[in-house]
Amino acid sequence: MRFDRIRLENFKCYEQTDVRLDPGVTVIHGLNGSGKSSLLEACFFALYGAKALDKTLDEIVTIGAEETVVELDFTHGGEGYHIRRRIRVSSGDARTAECVLEGPGGTTEGATDVRERIAGLLRMDTDAFVNCAYVRQGEVNKLINASPSVRQDMIDDLLQLGKLEEYRERASDARVGVGRVRDDKQGALAEIDDQIEQKESKDLHGRRTELETRLAEIDEKIEEYESGKRKAEKTQEQAESIIEEYEEKRAELSELDEEIGELREEIQSTERTRADLADRIDEKRTAREEAEQSRDELLAAADGLDADPESLGGDDIDDALAAVTEEIDDLTEKIREASVEKQEADSEAETLREQAEQLEADAAEAREEATDLDAEREEAEERIESTRAEIAEMDEEIDRLRDTFADEPVEFGEAEAYYESVSDDLGECRERRAELEATLENERERLEEAEQLREAGKCPECGQPVENSPHVETIDEYRERVEELESELTELSERIETLESQRETAEQLREREQRVEELENNRENLRQLLDQREDAVAEKRDRIEQLREQAEEAATEAEQKRSAAQEAEQRATDHQEQIASYNREKATLAENRDRLEELSDVLDRIDSLGEEIERLRERREQKESLNDERRERLAEKRERRNELREEVDDDRIEKARSERDRAAEHIEKVTDALEELETERSERQEQLGGIENELDQLEELRERRAELAETVERLESLHDEAAELEEMYGRLRAQLRRKNVDTLERMLNETFELVYENDTYSRIELDGEYHLTIYQKDGEALDPDQLSGGERALFNLSLRCAIYRLLAEGIEGTAPMPPLILDEPTVFLDSGHVTQLVELIESMRDRGVEQILVVSHDDELVDAADELITVTKDSTTNRSTVERGRLGEQVLEI
Ligand SMILES: Nc1ncnc2c1ncn2[C@@H]1O[C@H](COP(=O)(O)OP(=O)(O)OP(=O)(O)O)[C@@H](O)[C@H]1O
Numbered sequence: 001m002r003f004d005r006i007r008l009e010n011f012k013c014y015e016q017t018d019v020r021l022d023p024g025v026t027v028i029h030g031l032n033g034s035g036k037s038s039l040l041e042a043c044f045f046a047l048y049g050a051k052a053l054d055k056t057l058d059e060i061v062t063i064g065a066e067e068t069v070v071e072l073d074f075t076h077g078g079e080g081y082h083i084r085r086r087i088r089v090s091s092g093d094a095r096t097a098e099c100v101l102e103g104p105g106g107t108t109e110g111a112t113d114v115r116e117r118i119a120g121l122l123r124m125d126t127d128a129f130v131n132c133a134y135v136r137q138g139e140v141n142k143l144i145n146a147s148p149s150v151r152q153d154m155i156d157d158l159l160q161l162g163k164l165e166e167y168r169e170r171a172s173d174a175r176v177g178v179g180r181v182r183d184d185k186q187g188a189l190a191e192i193d194d195q196i197e198q199k200e201s202k203d204l205h206g207r208r209t210e211l212e213t214r215l216a217e218i219d220e221k222i223e224e225y226e227s228g229k230r231k232a233e234k235t236q237e238q239a240e241s242i243i244e245e246y247e248e249k250r251a252e253l254s255e256l257d258e259e260i261g262e263l264r265e266e267i268q269s270t271e272r273t274r275a276d277l278a279d280r281i282d283e284k285r286t287a288r289e290e291a292e293q294s295r296d297e298l299l300a301a302a303d304g305l306d307a308d309p310e311s312l313g314g315d316d317i318d319d320a321l322a323a324v325t326e327e328i329d330d331l332t333e334k335i336r337e338a339s340v341e342k343q344e345a346d347s348e349a350e351t352l353r354e355q356a357e358q359l360e361a362d363a364a365e366a367r368e369e370a371t372d373l374d375a376e377r378e379e380a381e382e383r384i385e386s387t388r389a390e391i392a393e394m395d396e397e398i399d400r401l402r403d404t405f406a407d408e409p410v411e412f413g414e415a416e417a418y419y420e421s422v423s424d425d426l427g428e429c430r431e432r433r434a435e436l437e438a439t440l441e442n443e444r445e446r447l448e449e450a451e452q453l454r455e456a457g458k459c460p461e462c463g464q465p466v467e468n469s470p471h472v473e474t475i476d477e478y479r480e481r482v483e484e485l486e487s488e489l490t491e492l493s494e495r496i497e498t499l500e501s502q503r504e505t506a507e508q509l510r511e512r513e514q515r516v517e518e519l520e521n522n523r524e525n526l527r528q529l530l531d532q533r534e535d536a537v538a539e540k541r542d543r544i545e546q547l548r549e550q551a552e553e554a555a556t557e558a559e560q561k562r563s564a565a566q567e568a569e570q571r572a573t574d575h576q577e578q579i580a581s582y583n584r585e586k587a588t589l590a591e592n593r594d595r596l597e598e599l600s601d602v603l604d605r606i607d608s609l610g611e612e613i614e615r616l617r618e619r620r621e622q623k624e625s626l627n628d629e630r631r632e633r634l635a636e637k638r639e640r641r642n643e644l645r646e647e648v649d650d651d652r653i654e655k656a657r658s659e660r661d662r663a664a665e666h667i668e669k670v671t672d673a674l675e676e677l678e679t680e681r682s683e684r685q686e687q688l689g690g691i692e693n694e695l696d697q698l699e700e701l702r703e704r705r706a707e708l709a710e711t712v713e714r715l716e717s718l719h720d721e722a723a724e725l726e727e728m729y730g731r732l733r734a735q736l737r738r739k740n741v742d743t744l745e746r747m748l749n750e751t752f753e754l755v756y757e758n759d760t761y762s763r764i765e766l767d768g769e770y771h772l773t774i775y776q777k778d779g780e781a782l783d784p785d786q787l788s789g790g791e792r793a794l795f796n797l798s799l800r801c802a803i804y805r806l807l808a809e810g811i812e813g814t815a816p817m818p819p820l821i822l823d824e825p826t827v828f829l830d831s832g833h834v835t836q837l838v839e840l841i842e843s844m845r846d847r848g849v850e851q852i853l854v855v856s857h858d859d860e861l862v863d864a865a866d867e868l869i870t871v872t873k874d875s876t877t878n879r880s881t882v883e884r885g886r887l888g889e890q891v892l893e894i
């Protein structure tokens with residue numbers, strides 16, 4: 001098998017890449033992180049899908065991209081195949097959107113189906129592929145580091161030996177299961193054998209014959225006893241019928257005796273009853289006679305009835321009673337009416353008396369009021385007198401005051417005006433005096449000045465030197481003027497004195513006028529008051545008169561009422577007397593009515609007593625005829641008894657009895673014996689049934705035993721077969737493993753010799769449990785993990801290549817193996833060993849490995865390649881590209 005072409009879109013660091021891959025050795029090189037490993041991973045992913053990844057699907061999708069496409073063309077068994085996978089990322093989740101495998105067998109779709117078809121084609125699942133063909137980066141030592149058992153599983157799996165183990169286990173399960181069933185069946189068989197043995201030891205046949213003989217004997221005896229018993233029963237029957245007849249007669253006799261006794265007793269008791277009845281009839285008669293007597297008495301006493309006592313009937317009494325009742329009712333009505341009238345008269349008298357009292361009280365009240373008013377009137381009149389005296393005093397004073405004006409300068413009524421005019425004159429004179437005094441002062445000062453000037457020789461008027469002054473004669477004028485003024489002032493002062501005395505007088509006169517006025521006012525008021533009082537007195541007089549008249553009238557009326565009340569009282573008394581007489585009458589009537597009622601009762605009683613006497617008499621007659629009948633029956637029975645007594649024969653009966661007893665005795669004995677025999681017979685029959693039953697069971701057990709024995713035999717052989725099968729698978733696997741281990745050991749040694757150039761180790765041993773041991777030249781054994789790092793890498797590469805070879809060449813001819821893929825195999829190797837590795841790779845190619853893919857940046861390996869693929873990564877875009885040929889060389893083809 002080989003890869004032909006890998007095409008990528010958005011796979012990790014690849015954006016768009018399409019690489020052709022050729023057969024032979026292809027080395028992929030480039031700087032760290034350029035995308036070499038990713039290219040191999042892409043191939044692996046194309047084949048196995050998500051299972052080929054360590055993590056989840058989204059790790060392969062280029063960061064930021066939405067869709068990844070991986071396509072791989074490969075040739076397998078000479079046929080071309082094509083795989084296409086498309087991964088979509090949506091909302092952070094990566095899913096396989098498309099997965100198609102096209103090839104000669106047709107098209108397969110869906111990730112699971114495709115993976116299964118690939119595993120079938122390559123005969124490897126994902127793990128097997130990694131273990132065999134694909135040495136991943138850093139997993140160089142995986143096989144060595146694994147424990148032997150893991151290693152064993154891994155290699156067994158690769159060599160398809162795992163299946164054999166699985167078959168062996170299944171055969172073992174089958175063997176164990178069959179063994180368990182067989183053991184169960186064997187247990188059941190042993191149990192049945194036990195049961196059969198038990199039954200056989202019982203001598204069932206012998207016991208059956210014995211029982212049958214005894215049963216025949218019993219039947220014979222029973223027959224014999226039964227015929228004897230039948231005879232005895234007949235005898236017994238006959239005797240019994242004789243006894244029975246006799247017993248019947250005896251019974252009839254005693255019955256008759258009894259009946260006769262009873263009849264006699266009945267007759268006697270009925271006779272006693274008759275005597276009682278006769279007594280009671282007598283009693284009733286006496287009672288009736290007494291009643292008749294009291295009827296006669298009552299009749300004599302009753303009013304309004306004069307019938308003959310013998311022909312007196314209930315109707316007569318009813319009529320009389322009705323008449324009396326009517327009279328009583330009439331009286332009752334009259335009493336009621338009289339009572340009403342009496343009550344009316346009573347209440348009228350009462351009302352009248354109350355009215356009279358009211359009127360008397362009214363009169364007293366009116367009189368009292370009149371007396372009070374009279375006293376008030378007297379008082380008022382006294383006050384009127386004193387007011388009149390007051391008014392007279394006032395008149396006197398007024399006259400006196402008016403008279404004082406006669407000697408005065410003014411008339412009464414003018415004082416005010418006079419006072420005004422005097423006051424005005426006085427005012428004027430006083431003003432004038434003040435003016436004069438001022439003027440006088442001025443004039444005096446002017447005179448004095450003028451005198452002083454003149455003495456100084458100057459003009460008193462203009463102050464010029466006096467010589468030649470025209471004004472010297474004015475001083476005299478000034479002097480005259482002062483004198484004139486002084487005399488005028490004296491005059492005026494006299495006048496003021498006169499006026500002042502006049503004003504005083506005027507003031508006194510004015511006061512008197514005012515006093516008169518005041519008095520007149522007061523007098524007017526008093527006069528009005530006087531009028532009012534006089535009116536009030538007059539009113540009171542009228543009212544007093546009126547009240548006295550009223551009192552008189554009320555007293556008269558009261559008297560009238562009182563005499564009317566006495567009349568009403570008289571009427572009430574009359575009615576009362578009338579009522580009393582009615583009541584007496586009514587009592588007499590009621591007495592008569594009671595008597596009549598009693599009479600009616602007595603008549604009823606006489607009647608009912610008569611009826612009772614009649615009834616008792618009838619009953620007594622009935623009893624008599626009953627007894628007559630009984631006496632007849634008694635005679636008949638006595639006759640029958642005499643007959644029966646003659647018929648009974650005691651001797652015959654005695655004989656029949658003894659025969660019957662003997663027969664009974666015999667029957668009893670025979671019955672007991674028969675019963676015993678029957679019991680035994682049924683017991684024996686039961687035993688016989690039991691034995692026959694057991695014999696049937698025995699037969700059945702024997703049949704079942706035969707069947708079980710057969711089953712056990714069959715199970716036994718089945719168990720043996722399963723055990724054989726199990727052993728066979730075990731053996732086969734051991735054989736195959738041995739063979740493979742031998743071949744693998746040989747190939748491993750060959751390969752190791754090829755790559756390991758030192759002389760330290762002589763050989764490697766691989767045992768059946770896949771334990772690896774390395775032997776040194778001196779014979780010392782070493783564990784693989786005791787090797788150095790580089791040695792270990794070489795050793796592992798050898799083992800991987802050996803396994804690859806074993807699978808490729810080993811088992812059944814040449815298998816179509818996948819390409820051998822080595823990712824960085826040179827990591828731990830020195831240059832010498834790199835050379836050896838190159839040789840190993842070449843030897844693998846020479847041995848016919850179709851395609852070898854190696855990732856390495858080792859120059860020696862690069863030189864040895866048939867094809868070279870260079871991977872570069874653009875440091876700005878971080879996208880990888882692939883070129884054929886060495887870096888920087890002419891690229892021929894992509
Ligand atoms: N999903 C992804 N999208 C983009 N780039 C990725 C993604 N996954 C991995 N890479 C990048 O792709 C590169 C691939 O590394 P790869 O292991 O293929 O390189 P290499 O050439 O084998 O390196 P080395 O020589 O160190 O083994 C890495 O640099 C990594 O950052």
Ligand SMILES: [Zn+2]
Binds near residue numbers: 033036137824
């Ligand atoms: Zn790498």
